Amino acid sequence: MNYSSAVSIYDAAIVGAGPAGTIAARDLARAGARVAMIDGSHPREKSCGGGVTARALELLGREAPCPDGCAIRSATFETDGNRAHVTISSADALMVFPRASFDAALLRQAVAAGADLVAARARAIDRSDGSWTIDSTSGPLRARWLLGADGPSGIVRKRVFRPFDRDQLSIAAGAFVDGVVSSEVVVRFVDDPRGYLWSFPRPDHLAVGTCAQATETSTAALHHVTDRWLRTYGPAADRPRRRYAWPIPSLSAQALDREKPGGANWMLLGDAAGLVDPITREGIFFAMRSGTLAASALRGHDPARVYAASIRDEVHAELRRATELKAAFFRPRFTRLLIEALNQSAAIRAVMIDLIAGRQAYAGLKRRLLGTLEFGLMMKLVRSQRHRLVEADQA
Numbered sequence: 001m002n003y004s005s006a007v008s009i010y011d012a013a014i015v016g017a018g019p020a021g022t023i024a025a026r027d028l029a030r031a032g033a034r035v036a037m038i039d040g041s042h043p044r045e046k047s048c049g050g051g052v053t054a055r056a057l058e059l060l061g062r063e064a065p066c067p068d069g070c071a072i073r074s075a076t077f078e079t080d081g082n083r084a085h086v087t088i089s090s091a092d093a094l095m096v097f098p099r100a101s102f103d104a105a106l107l108r109q110a111v112a113a114g115a116d117l118v119a120a121r122a123r124a125i126d127r128s129d130g131s132w133t134i135d136s137t138s139g140p141l142r143a144r145w146l147l148g149a150d151g152p153s154g155i156v157r158k159r160v161f162r163p164f165d166r167d168q169l170s171i172a173a174g175a176f177v178d179g180v181v182s183s184e185v186v187v188r189f190v191d192d193p194r195g196y197l198w199s200f201p202r203p204d205h206l207a208v209g210t211c212a213q214a215t216e217t218s219t220a221a222l223h224h225v226t227d228r229w230l231r232t233y234g235p236a237a238d239r240p241r242r243r244y245a246w247p248i249p250s251l252s253a254q255a256l257d258r259e260k261p262g263g264a265n266w267m268l269l270g271d272a273a274g275l276v277d278p279i280t281r282e283g284i285f286f287a288m289r290s291g292t293l294a295a296s297a298l299r300g301h302d303p304a305r306v307y308a309a310s311i312r313d314e315v316h317a318e319l320r321r322a323t324e325l326k327a328a329f330f331r332p333r334f335t336r337l338l339i340e341a342l343n344q345s346a347a348i349r350a351v352m353i354d355l356i357a358g359r360q361a362y363a364g365l366k367r368r369l370l371g372t373l374e375f376g377l378m379m380k381l382v383r384s385q386r387h388r389l390v391e392a393d394q395a
């Protein structure tokens with residue numbers, strides 16, 4: 001892309017200024033591009049746990065401090081009747097932020113780099129004469145490139161590709177519980193619907209929620225699971241709650257293969273591209289990473305092809321490994337054995353902390369677990385996953 005400040009249209013218009021859009025805007029503006037981010041929602045909280053892994057914090061960089069984070073020092077994993085407690089000594093393995101603060105820090109970075117924020121909602125997208133016209137609530141805007149970073153239900157994906165089918169989505173439903181302070185994460189594996197509940201501490205409230213595949217549950221059922229757990233969790237039991245529910249892309253391997261991350265002068269980023277780990281539902285890192293990959297591709301030759309290839313080679317490859325483990329991961333037999341292994345082995349606890357931090361990819365997981373020399377525990381875990389850990393390791 002040849003950046004020229006003399007042109008009357010933007011080099012790139014990015015619809016959505018969440019983690020994906022702001023990182024792309026930041027990196028493009030730093031490279032000298034004229035960039036517009038279209039998003040009228042800030043400042044805003046987003047329905048999200050706000051768990052930000054070490055690998056995502058690295059992409060944020062040191063120059064954009066976000067003051068409202070809680071460093072997580074311990075995690076409790078539980079099922080009905082089983083529980084394991086894991087101490088986290090590294091201060092930056094996992095931070096939890098209110099998304100209002102985290103996304104505001106990213107937005108400040110992008111604007112400081114020179115990107116324009118158009119505080120409006122995009123409502124129609126048209127293409128003619130080799131450029132895009134984005135009609136928003138503050139008027140039309142033209143750009144050579146269109147980047148869709150507007151979440152799982154966004155307008156760009158529908159315009160350039162197709163909406164997600166229901167079987168490619170999870171639902172997460174829960175509540176922000178005000179006035180509860182903690183430094184502990186709780187993860188509870190749930191059998192019905194198959195998924196998990198999380199409690200993430202923020203400076204003055206907890207973000208609690210339950211997620212499961214959309215075709216296997218309903219928002220009401222997930223709220224029921226969250227509410228039932230909150231009644232048993234002492235510090236939260238009588239506190240005021242603000243409820244939320246929101247879809248999360250959770251693609252199968254086949255659905256990933258059908259994805260198209262980029263085409264003629266357009267790219268899809270983050271949730272709009274379905275880039276979420278289908279087991280953990282971690283999406284912030286993948287959104288930010290897609291932003292850096294998009295900006296990098298736009299600096300070179302044949303950007304859409306290069307971007308699509310890098311998403312497939314790097315991000316889809318990792319998400320595909322997660323899809324291979326997913327079916328067996330939430331089986332009661334596996335989660336019970338996992339908790340047993342966490343209770344018995346410091347080495348396996350260390351692997352779990354690296355998984356939480358995003359420092360241990362699914363590739364190499366089996367090799368690393370076997371390297372703990374906890375053969376008895378490991379063989380039980382591997383057998384309960386049948387061949388899936390092996391397949392993920394070889395992929």
Ligand SMILES: Cc1cc2nc3c(=O)[nH]c(=O)nc-3n(C[C@H](O)[C@H](O)[C@H](O)COP(=O)(O)OP(=O)(O)OC[C@H]3O[C@@H](n4cnc5c(N)ncnc54)[C@H](O)[C@@H]3O)c2cc1C
Binds near residue numbers: 046
């Ligand atoms: C309940 C829940 C809990 C989660 N917990 C975690 C977690 O703990 N850790 C983690 O890593 N991931 C988590 N995720 C996933 C994570 O929230 C997403 O993957 C991540 O926010 C994706 O970033 P994004 O920039 O692609 O999209 P988003 O963060 O959704 O940002 C999209 C932006 O686009 C804007 N927008 C949408 N439509 C338009 C339009 N027409 N015009 C202008 N702007 C528009 C929106 O206002 C928004 O600001 C969770 C998701 C949910 C639902």
